[in-house]
Amino acid sequence: MIQTKKTTAYTDQKMGTGGLRKKTKVMMQPNYFENFIQSIFNTIGDMSGKVFVVGGDGRYFNKIAIQKLIKMAAANGVKKLIVGQNGFLSTPAGSHVMLKNHTNGGFILSASHNPGGENGDFGIKYANETGGQVPTSVSDKIYENTKKISEYKIFESEDIDLSKIRTTKLGDMEIEIIDSVKDYVEMMESIFDFEALKKLFKSGFTMRFDAMNAVTGPYAIRIFEEILGAGKGTVTHAVPLPDFGGLHPDPNLIYAKHLVDFMYSDEATDFAGANDGDGDRNMILGRKFFVTPSDSLAILADNYHLIPAYKNGIYGVAKSAATSTAVCRVAEKNNLPCYVVPTGWKYFVNLMDSKRITLCGEESFGSGSSHIREKDGIWAILFWLSIIAATGKSVEEITRENWKKYGRSYYMRFDFEGLDTEVADKLMKDLEAKLPSLTGKEYGAYKVSQAAPFVYNDPVDGSVTKNGLVVDFSNQSKITYRLSGTGSSGATLRVYLERPEYKNLDKDTYEMVSDLLKIAMDIAEIQKRTGKTKADVNT
Ligand code: G1P
Numbered sequence: 001m002i003q004t005k006k007t008t009a010y011t012d013q014k015m016g017t018g019g020l021r022k023k024t025k026v027m028m029q030p031n032y033f034e035n036f037i038q039s040i041f042n043t044i045g046d047m048s049g050k051v052f053v054v055g056g057d058g059r060y061f062n063k064i065a066i067q068k069l070i071k072m073a074a075a076n077g078v079k080k081l082i083v084g085q086n087g088f089l090s091t092p093a094g095s096h097v098m099l100k101n102h103t104n105g106g107f108i109l110s111a112s113h114n115p116g117g118e119n120g121d122f123g124i125k126y127a128n129e130t131g132g133q134v135p136t137s138v139s140d141k142i143y144e145n146t147k148k149i150s151e152y153k154i155f156e157s158e159d160i161d162l163s164k165i166r167t168t169k170l171g172d173m174e175i176e177i178i179d180s181v182k183d184y185v186e187m188m189e190s191i192f193d194f195e196a197l198k199k200l201f202k203s204g205f206t207m208r209f210d211a212m213n214a215v216t217g218p219y220a221i222r223i224f225e226e227i228l229g230a231g232k233g234t235v236t237h238a239v240p241l242p243d244f245g246g247l248h249p250d251p252n253l254i255y256a257k258h259l260v261d262f263m264y265s266d267e268a269t270d271f272a273g274a275n276d277g278d279g280d281r282n283m284i285l286g287r288k289f290f291v292t293p294s295d296s297l298a299i300l301a302d303n304y305h306l307i308p309a310y311k312n313g314i315y316g317v318a319k320s321a322a323t324s325t326a327v328c329r330v331a332e333k334n335n336l337p338c339y340v341v342p343t344g345w346k347y348f349v350n351l352m353d354s355k356r357i358t359l360c361g362e363e364s365f366g367s368g369s370s371h372i373r374e375k376d377g378i379w380a381i382l383f384w385l386s387i388i389a390a391t392g393k394s395v396e397e398i399t400r401e402n403w404k405k406y407g408r409s410y411y412m413r414f415d416f417e418g419l420d421t422e423v424a425d426k427l428m429k430d431l432e433a434k435l436p437s438l439t440g441k442e443y444g445a446y447k448v449s450q451a452a453p454f455v456y457n458d459p460v461d462g463s464v465t466k467n468g469l470v471v472d473f474s475n476q477s478k479i480t481y482r483l484s485g486t487g488s489s490g491a492t493l494r495v496y497l498e499r500p501e502y503k504n505l506d507k508d509t510y511e512m513v514s515d516l517l518k519i520a521m522d523i524a525e526i527q528k529r530t531g532k533t534k535a536d537v538n539t
């Protein structure tokens with residue numbers, strides 16, 4: 001039975017860099033989730049004939065939210081939903097299912113790398129027919145709708161059993177429950193040379209993959225342990241838990257410190273990787289060696305010819321403005337275009353769809369290719385393993401050779417978290433006003449060559465996006481400031497520092513960027529305005 005329920009609008013349902021992300025308890029407020037989903041349906045308009053994919057990373061509230069979503073889709077006239085078994089689909093696997101089935105898009109219920117649980121975060125990523133998250137023009141329309149919504153439609157029924165692979169119906173809507181892992185594995189097999197990877201593990205090569213008690217556990221067990229023969233126990237924290245077992249599923253030096261410590265110990269394996277909550281981020285480690293995401297992207301771009309899916313050539317590469325310029329140096333030498341876009345994967349989607357790029361990535365531990373329209377954690381790890389298998393070199397050797405060939409960008413990101421939103425907004429506003437006066441200023445050996453907001457003109461749809469403030473120095477160093485768009489409360493100021501070097505390749509990163517950090521703190525008056533003498537998180 002279709003019911004129309006009265007509701008009251010919320011005013012804070014604006015999507016950020018990765019969809020709508022809120023504290024779980026905020027999402028669980030009466031009708032909060034329903035209002036947002038109905039606003040998406042209202043924005044789409046006519047639902048007849050529409051097919052969507054539904055899944056999530058298994059975090060707390062996922063099960064309840066998926067049932068609501070299914071019942072609302074049925075009541076709104078959706079033709080069919082393709083749902084991951086037990087409600088599980090990683091973000092990359094979801095994007096693949098959307099593209100493979102030529103759907104109208106889908107919903108991945110996840111707050112990505114943010115902690116889960118009742119006191120953690122919950123999120124909704126909404127993708128359209130591109131298989132990628134919607135552009136700002138669409139999310140703005142949805143936001144307008146959320147502010148005036150007064151009713152939503154829901155099908156009154158028992159919960160749908162999602163535990164079995166089968167096709168069923170709710171009202172007139174078809175529901176196909178699929179194996180969450182199978183399609184994704186087939187896609188990976190079509191991109192990489194699995195036989196070469198099997199040989200690598202047969203030769204005694206060892207690895208550890210940390211799924212952080214999140215969605216990629218079952219994908220990783222299947223691929224690394226069962227198919228490639230990496231050995232039982234290769235995948236750690238392999239069982240997805242509603243609160244990720246208390247882990248903060250963000251694969252970086254801070255939140256995956258246990259993995260980093262392991263890789264710097266004598267028990268270390270030859271290679272290690274980790275993914276985030278919904279499986280789109282990755283961290284790469286070698287024995288006593290960490291690869292920055294910016295370097296990782298550059299190395300993937302330099303080695304595309306080793307991968308069967310890319311060996312005949314790639315269109316080009318792209319990075320977010322905050323990511324180091326390493327990948328663009330590789331592109332330049334290889335006669336490939338290098339696009340620089342605002343932060344957020346959605347900006348890569350147009351470039352992929354128009355065949356301008358094949359590979360892309362962000363400093364925030366995300367890399368991917370046009371095989372889907374999201375970043376892809378396991379893909380990045382398979383790519384690295386393929387390079388190792390083809391060259392016989394270690395992670396450290398591969399990285400150092402890349403530095404020798406193209407120079408090394410010492411790179412670090414500093415996050416100032418939990419700031420008062422007004423203080424953070426004012427800091428950015430005042431800093432922007434001050435930028436023109438910085439040109440030519442000298443800070444010790446650093447001379448400002450240019451200081452301006454980062455403005456992106458999308459070559460495909462002509463949209464203009466302003467995101468972040470950039471100070472360039474005459475020695476190619478760079479400071480980028482921007483406010484996070486994924487937080488669930490307060491504001492986070494991110495300060496990104498880059499210092500390219502062509503001779504000093506063996507220095508300590510922090511030492512190499514510490515002068516820049518002082519300059520960055522000084523220019524933006526961070527201590528005076530926020531009271532913080534240092535960043536909360538350095539990655
Ligand atoms: C962060 C990252 C950004 C990434 C996004 C979604 O967004 O910085 O690169 O695309 O998460 O994973 P931010 O919080 O900086 O807006």
Ligand code: ZN
Binds near residue numbers: 111112276
């Ligand atoms: Zn994620």
